[in-house]
Amino acid sequence: MTYTVNCSILLTELPLLERPAAAKAAGFDAVEFWWPFETSVPSDAQVTGFENAIKDAGVQLTGLNFNAGNMPGGDRGLVSWPARSAEFQDNIDVVAGIGERLGCKAFNALYGNRVDGESAEKQDAIGAENLATAAAGVARIGGTVLLEPVSGAPKYPLLTAEDALKVIARVKAESGVGNVKLLADFYHLAVNGDDVESVIENHAKDFGHIQIADNPGRGAPGTGTLPLGEWIARSRELGYTGHIGLEYKEPQETAFSWAIRERAAR
Template sequence: MSYTVNASILLTDRPVNERPQAVADAGFTRAEFWWPFQTPTPSDAEIEDFVGALDGAGVQLTGLNFYAGDMPGGERGVLSQESRSEEFRANIDPVLKIARATGCKAFNALYGNRVDGENPAAQDRLAVENLRRAADAVAAVDGVVLVEPVSGTDAYPLKTAADALAVIAKVDRDNVKLLADFYHLAANGDDVARVVEDHAAEFGHIQIADHPGRNEPGTGDLPLEQWITRSEELGYQGVIGLEYKASQEDPFAWLPRERRS
């Protein structure tokens, strides 16, 4: 198994551009981030500083979220929202700049919460349109757009693997794939073992946290290593994203250092 540290949920006691070095200091060589800027269209200087922090630490960027709005405030994407759609579209070019500078090829496009007063079917049509737009754009860098079921937010409509796969089928692009976050799927009551058996070879990415709590592996009751091993047996060849909340001083104590790089 190869691991990548989600440095937007971990190592948050440091500024964003100091986290790649913290990832390296912990013995890892890969990192992924949610959108690391305040706006969907950061300046070239801001992008250069972020890329420089990765280069300086010798850390490969393996995954990046498209702009998803105010995540701490409860937003979970803007691509399905008529009033925010232009923000998502404007974000595509900065994502491509980072992709070309880093070699990153996986891009998580959070779907967006339902908006009171808006027609859900209209939101879904807009989402498909914007996902196609994103997929066509990142194809230029051999990139993949990821669609993720999410827990903890009632207004977010994609809760199971089946929900996300139905959207992916409508988008109808070979480079749009399921992000299988085992924590979110389990928290939403999905049959994760069945999802692995049926779809592991098609996963675009795997992320993990234990449940309950969304903390380090071993703090809950999910058979994470079993699911990962079975996914790899069935054809998954990607890295495993460590996307959990630290509950102890060393959030990586569960993983021997020789297994981190």
């Protein structure tokens, strides 16, 4: 199984730039990150420090989020946020540059919360335009923009796979781009009440990425009741060939105990 460790939610006991090496020490060869900077356009030194942490650890960066705003403060993306649309657009070249230098080709664009005082129609129009622009920006390096349903954010409008797929279809119809794909986070889909089995049966071959956490608790696989192993296996059977993103909350000491047991059983 090809796992990639989300170093923005795991190994948080360590400074950010030490986490890739810790993932490598735990037996993983791939990592992914939420946007690791405070601004859409960080300094050259900040970018170089991040890239060196990845390269020095000897791991592959498989996924990177576009700037999603203040995540701890409740923001969930800039894509459809009218007042920060330019900020998102400024982020595209930076993201693509990091991807080009590190060989990363998957970029998660969180759609953004509904904003008071702005119509849903206006936000969705801006969202479609910005997704198309982002898709064009990463297409030059063979990249894919990922669109993700999210749980736990009351004003976030994309809750189910169908919600995201409708946006993806709109972007393709309006701009012709074909490199925007669904990020199937099985935890978020399950918490939001989506029919995960049906989503897998109908769309697995077209998933842009899979992420996992167990429920309840958003903990490591095996700490809850979700049949994550079955869902992953079925997705593989139906044509999904990418990494499985580990995006759960677990203390460093026990973060990968399940993976150690899995390896021992092989």
